[in-house]
Amino acid sequence: MSKGLRPDFLWGGATAANQFEGGYLEGGKGLSIDDVYKGGSATVARVIDDHIIEGDYYPSHEAVDFYHRYKEDIALLAEMGFKCFRMSIAWTRIFPRGDEEEPNEEGLRFYDNVINELLKYNIEPVITISHYEMPLALVKEYGSWRNRKLVEFFHRYSRVLFERYKGKVKYWLTFNEVNCTLGVDRPYLQAGIVYREDENISDVKLQITHHLLVASALAVKECRRIDPAAKIGCMLIYPTTYPHTCDPLDQIKARDAMATTYYYGDVYARGRYTNICKAYQESIGGHFTMEPGDEELLKEGIVDFIGFSYYSSRVEGVHVTEYTGGNMQRGGKNPYLKATEWGWQIDPIGLRMALNNLYDRYQLPLFIVENGMGAVDKVEEDGSIIDDYRIAYLRAHIEAMKDAVEIDHVDLMGYTPWGPIDLVSAGTGEMKKRYGFVYVDKDDNGKGTLERRKKKSFDWYKKVIATNGEDLEN
Numbered sequence: 001m002s003k004g005l006r007p008d009f010l011w012g013g014a015t016a017a018n019q020f021e022g023g024y025l026e027g028g029k030g031l032s033i034d035d036v037y038k039g040g041s042a043t044v045a046r047v048i049d050d051h052i053i054e055g056d057y058y059p060s061h062e063a064v065d066f067y068h069r070y071k072e073d074i075a076l077l078a079e080m081g082f083k084c085f086r087m088s089i090a091w092t093r094i095f096p097r098g099d100e101e102e103p104n105e106e107g108l109r110f111y112d113n114v115i116n117e118l119l120k121y122n123i124e125p126v127i128t129i130s131h132y133e134m135p136l137a138l139v140k141e142y143g144s145w146r147n148r149k150l151v152e153f154f155h156r157y158s159r160v161l162f163e164r165y166k167g168k169v170k171y172w173l174t175f176n177e178v179n180c181t182l183g184v185d186r187p188y189l190q191a192g193i194v195y196r197e198d199e200n201i202s203d204v205k206l207q208i209t210h211h212l213l214v215a216s217a218l219a220v221k222e223c224r225r226i227d228p229a230a231k232i233g234c235m236l237i238y239p240t241t242y243p244h245t246c247d248p249l250d251q252i253k254a255r256d257a258m259a260t261t262y263y264y265g266d267v268y269a270r271g272r273y274t275n276i277c278k279a280y281q282e283s284i285g286g287h288f289t290m291e292p293g294d295e296e297l298l299k300e301g302i303v304d305f306i307g308f309s310y311y312s313s314r315v316e317g318v319h320v321t322e323y324t325g326g327n328m329q330r331g332g333k334n335p336y337l338k339a340t341e342w343g344w345q346i347d348p349i350g351l352r353m354a355l356n357n358l359y360d361r362y363q364l365p366l367f368i369v370e371n372g373m374g375a376v377d378k379v380e381e382d383g384s385i386i387d388d389y390r391i392a393y394l395r396a397h398i399e400a401m402k403d404a405v406e407i408d409h410v411d412l413m414g415y416t417p418w419g420p421i422d423l424v425s426a427g428t429g430e431m432k433k434r435y436g437f438v439y440v441d442k443d444d445n446g447k448g449t450l451e452r453r454k455k456k457s458f459d460w461y462k463k464v465i466a467t468n469g470e471d472l473e474n
């Protein structure tokens with residue numbers, strides 16, 4: 001077998017509409033759940049506002065203004081040699097309330113322009129259909145994904161996109177980090193859900209999940225019908241999880257901690273609720289309703305590839321006493337690893353493990369659609385930004401990913417690190433938590449010129465892409 005990444009490896013970067021675009025009321029856009037959310041506290045279930053409070057600052061409203069600067073931004077991505085660009089479409093630009101019969105033409109026109117601009121540079125759009133920004137009206141008036149009606153609305157929305165972008169968009173992802181919905185964190189960001197006191201949380205979790213899985217399966221079916229040449233995948237958050245010790249109880253605990261990830265992964269990749277799903281349903285004592293035809297639909301909705309995000313690993317076990325932060329989930333601290341300023345443990349080998357675990361389990365092509373290190377960047381007096389720490393993080397993760405391909409024979413389609421141009425943090429709403437190769441002049445209070453500036457990592461990543469990952473030297 002030949003060594004190295006495939007010649008058509010999809011190098012790029014990843015963003016999400018609500019964290020990147022701004023223009024939150026422009027072009028007929030409706031309010032999304034993220035437009036009334038200030039970031040930072042959605043990691044625990046809480047009562048959240050369902051409207052905008054005048055005078056308060058909302059990071060997504062302007063974000064970094066990709067809405068008006070997409071040409072300049074895409075030119076920068078093209079200069080780095082991007083082969084693909086992962087972005088999401090804001091559901092509320094297309095269906096401002098979510099329940100309309102007809103889409104908002106102005107919203108579609110914005111994405112026509114963005115997609116055409118990308119194609120002009122031969123950058124393949126990789127589109128997430130829903131990334132943490134569902135229409136607020138669907139939450140307030142329908143109870144969000146508790147309600148089966150949402151399946152119909154999402155079906156209509158995704159069908160409009162496949163029809164409009166047939167022949168132009170070759171790669172689709174359904175729901176971003178969908179498995180967060182079952183975790184303790186983020187049912188709000190993912191599904192607009194804040195649990196009510198009068199409801200059985202276990203039942204609601206399973207019902208929402210079933211609706212999301214059915215909606216995804218329908219999207220897969222529609223995508224194949226409308227544009228058979230396109231590929232459609234799922235998007236899981238993947239927290240590589242190590243047992244704390246060799247105590248067999250720790251092994252079981254670490255395995256159980258992956259149940260919410262494989263719950264989704266198994267249905268997406270195997271088309272049915274597997275043993276791990278059933279065990280999880282029983283462990284939380286939840287029940288949900290399936291409609292006739294759902295089982296068939298899940299079978300037909302098997303994805304073409306598995307997209308996943310990987311930032312850090314965690315430790316689980318019965319003896320864990322020290323915890324640390326992480327992307328959407330708290331985990332046990334690992335004494336062998338260093339962590340970022342936000343406490344996310346840096347573990348490139350964890351990425352190789354993730355690739356192996358997912359490939360062993362599903363035997364479907366994989367796509368790393370998020371990875372990266374949030375860090376505070378300093379602009380030097382001469383205007384330069386020397387982000388060697390970012391280069392070191394990405395380099396180590398690319399090396400690990402290459403090991404998974406070259407040594408372990410994992411089938412990997414591409415790599416899109418998070419936030420190639422600085423954007424708003426999903427977890428905290430901060431600007432100072434930066435991921436980009438391109439710096440954006442904006443602070444946590446919304447002040448700044450929005451000017452774009454290349455960091456040191458810009459040229460480094462350009463070289464990495466140009467050599468298909470062969471030259472990783474800083």
Ligand code: BGP
Binds near residue numbers: 176177327328418
């Ligand atoms: C993922 C989300 C992204 C992104 C990223 C980094 O979970 O899909 O939207 O934000 O994490 O997280 P944060 O922005 O909290 O640093």
